[in-house]
Amino acid sequence: MTDDPHPHHLTPSYRSTVLRAPARPPVRPALDPEAAELLDPVYGHQPVGPLDHDLTRQHEGEPIGERIIVTGRVLDSRGRAVPDTLVEIWQANATGRYAHPVDRHPAPLDPNFTGSGRCLTDADGRYRFVTIKPGAYPWRNHPNAWRPAHIHFSVFGTAFTQRLITQMYFPGDPLFAHDPILQSVPRPEDRERLVCAFDLDTTEPEWALGYQWDVVLGATPFEED
Amino acid sequence: MPAPSLPPTPSQTVGPFFAYALPYAEGPFAVSEDHPDAIELHGRVLDGAGEPVPDALLEICQPGLFGRCPTEADGSYRFRTARPDTYIPLLVFARGLLKPVWTRVYLTGDAPFLAGLDPVRRGTLVASPSGERSYRFDVRLQGDRETVFLHHVPPRG
Ligand SMILES: [Fe+2]
Numbered sequence: 001m002t003d004d005p006h007p008h009h010l011t012p013s014y015r016s017t018v019l020r021a022p023a024r025p026p027v028r029p030a031l032d033p034e035a036a037e038l039l040d041p042v043y044g045h046q047p048v049g050p051l052d053h054d055l056t057r058q059h060e061g062e063p064i065g066e067r068i069i070v071t072g073r074v075l076d077s078r079g080r081a082v083p084d085t086l087v088e089i090w091q092a093n094a095t096g097r098y099a100h101p102v103d104r105h106p107a108p109l110d111p112n113f114t115g116s117g118r119c120l121t122d123a124d125g126r127y128r129f130v131t132i133k134p135g136a137y138p139w140r141n142h143p144n145a146w147r148p149a150h151i152h153f154s155v156f157g158t159a160f161t162q163r164l165i166t167q168m169y170f171p172g173d174p175l176f177a178h179d180p181i182l183q184s185v186p187r188p189e190d191r192e193r194l195v196c197a198f199d200l201d202t203t204e205p206e207w208a209l210g211y212q213w214d215v216v217l218g219a220t221p222f223e224e225d
Numbered sequence: 226m227p228a229p230s231l232p233p234t235p236s237q238t239v240g241p242f243f244a245y246a247l248p249y250a251e252g253p254f255a256v257s258e259d260h261p262d263a264i265e266l267h268g269r270v271l272d273g274a275g276e277p278v279p280d281a282l283l284e285i286c287q288p289g290l291f292g293r294c295p296t297e298a299d300g301s302y303r304f305r306t307a308r309p310d311t312y313i314p315l316l317v318f319a320r321g322l323l324k325p326v327w328t329r330v331y332l333t334g335d336a337p338f339l340a341g342l343d344p345v346r347r348g349t350l351v352a353s354p355s356g357e358r359s360y361r362f363d364v365r366l367q368g369d370r371e372t373v374f375l376h377h378v379p380p381r382g
Contacts, residue, residue, distance in 0.1 A: 002379075006236045007323035016237075016321030019273040020366045025347075026327075026376035029338055030362070037314045037377055041286045046249065077230045090246030098242040116246035152240060152245060160286040161377040165318055165325065167237040185235045193234060211357050218233040218378050 007184035012181040015141050017031050032050065038159045038220060043086050053119035055091075055109050057129040063113035065094025065132030067208040070196065071200040072169070077219035081125030087215075088154040089129060090116040096135030096149075107134070138176055146180065156213050157165035162217040169171055169195045170211070234292050236324035238372060243318075244295055248282070252293035255285065256335040260344055265359040266352065267303040270296050270317060273367030277301075281319035283364075308358075310349075311336065327375040330362045332368075343372060349373050 009021035051057050056067060071088075073170060074082040092098050092115065095107035099114050113132065121127050134149045150167040157163065169182060176191075177180055185191045193216075202210025239247075247366035256263050268286075270278040277300025285292040287309055294302045306313065313330040331339060331351050339347045348371040365372050 003232070005232050008238065009323060011278070011323060012319070014323070016238075017323065020319060020321035022326060022368055022371055022374050024275075024371050026374045027342065028376045029329075031377065035313065036287060037286060037311070037375075039286050041284075041291045042289055043291050044296040046251075067301060075231065077233065079231050088247060090243060091240075098245075100245050103242060103304070114245070141234065152237075152243065152246070154239075154360045160314060160316070161286070161327075163325070164236060164288060165239050166234055167240075181237060181323070182235075190232065190235050193232070194237070215234045219230065221377070 004220075005185065005187065005190040011180060011184040013142075013148070016185055030060075037161050039137055040158050041160050041163070043156060048086070048118055049122050053117055053127075055089075055115060055117045055129065057130075057162070058114055061112040063093065063110050063132050065113070067130070069128065069130055069204065069208050069210045070135050070151065071126060071128040071210070071214065072196070072213040072215065074121050074127065074157070074215045074217065075125060075163065076157070076162075076217055078183055081123070082157055082217060083121055083123045083125055083126075085121050085158070086118060086156045087121060087127040088116070088118040089131075089149040089151050091131065091134040092137050094132050095134050096137035098137075107135070132168070133139050133209075134174075141180060144195040144207070146175050146178070148173040148179050153215065155217065157217040159220045161220055164215065164217060167194065167217075167222060168213050171198055173194055229282070238280065238320060239282055239318040239325050241320045243282060244280075248293060248295045253304050255287065255290040255292035255304060258305065258317040260307060262308040263305055263358065264308050264360060265303065265305055265356075265357070267359070268352075268364065269300040269302065270302065270319070270364045271366065272333075273301060275368065278319050278321075278366065281317055281322075284316045284318075285313050286316075288312060294297075308332070312338075315364070317366075319366075322366070325368070326372075327343075327377060328372050329375065330360075330365065332360055346371075346373050
């Protein structure tokens with residue numbers, strides 16, 4: 001499909017794809033409207049708490065870093081709001097370190113920052129997180145490899161086939177051109193859609209910079225007009 | 226006239242660091258132990274060299290049920306869910322997968338969908354019994370016995 005915005009599985013510049021990318025073309029099953037793939041996933045056992053969206057208030061003190069607000073809407077392929085859907089995020093701290101044992105980047109952990117949050121979209125499809133701006137971090141993909149600052153996003157939607165995990169980047173990052181993961185998205189206009197926009201109206205005076213980023217979920221075979 | 230269609234947000238890899246954010250204690254247990262149709266679904270995720278994939282995340286979705294399970298160091302996963310009427314849709318994310326792969330777990334080999342597949346490959350979608358109410362299903366991302374993966378996106382227009 002020429003208008004597929006997604007990366008190809010095999011992207012040798014991202015080394016881990018070489019032994020993990022499926023080589024055979026996928027099979028497209030004829031889905032009837034009752035197909036299990038079209039169910040609305042009933043996520044979770046834990047209700048979303050009122051502070052789960054605020055990554056700066058999960059510990060005793062405040063995390064170090066540039067406080068930011070990241071908000072946007074989850075839309076379907078016709079541009080309609082997707083309300084009440086779960087959005088989960090995770091990210092490195094301001095120094096570029098994840099609160100994960102396999103992250104060995106010699107940058108400090110922040111005792112006041114775990115870096116994961118979640119929320120449900122409102123009636124307008126809007127999500128909103130308060131966090132700190134993540135740092136760039138090195139990885140071992142190639143010599144002197146660094147990931148541009150990003151926040152990982154996981155979004156559900158109304159059919160299991162819409163399930164999306166992706167990464168949101170920040171405008172003007174000099175590492176974009178050197179990042180095989182962002183560059184795995186074939187077309188520049190599609191890569192641009194992974195970059196949030198600074199927004200002065202979202203910015204709160206004397207408190208936090210604001211960024212806007214919308215997520216568009218894939219079409220489903222039986223979407224109603 | 227339908228509204229113009231918007232291109233979907235591109236997928237990016239789940240990466241290596243999701244383990245403290247996405248998995249949760251009850252995630253692998255879509256039903257309780259005493260559910261009358263409870264089955265165990267377990268197996269391993271393997272790469273093209275037959276090596277375990279220790280940083281994959283699997284999700285299943287059935288009517289009213291959802292399950293999420295990360296793989297262990299040996300590539301293994303284990304769900305408890307309900308015996309399906311037809312099949313269990315299975316979604317796999319991993320470091321090194323820039324977009325997830327979709328597959329289906331069938332507990333028997335007689336489904337019409339399987340009959341339409343290459344006979345050499347259709348067995349990759351059929352779990353093998355591994356005890357009472359227990360089924361084993363390995364996911365091979367690549368190689369001679371690569372699992373049949375599915376594509377669900379309709380053509381845009
Ligand atoms: Fe990351």
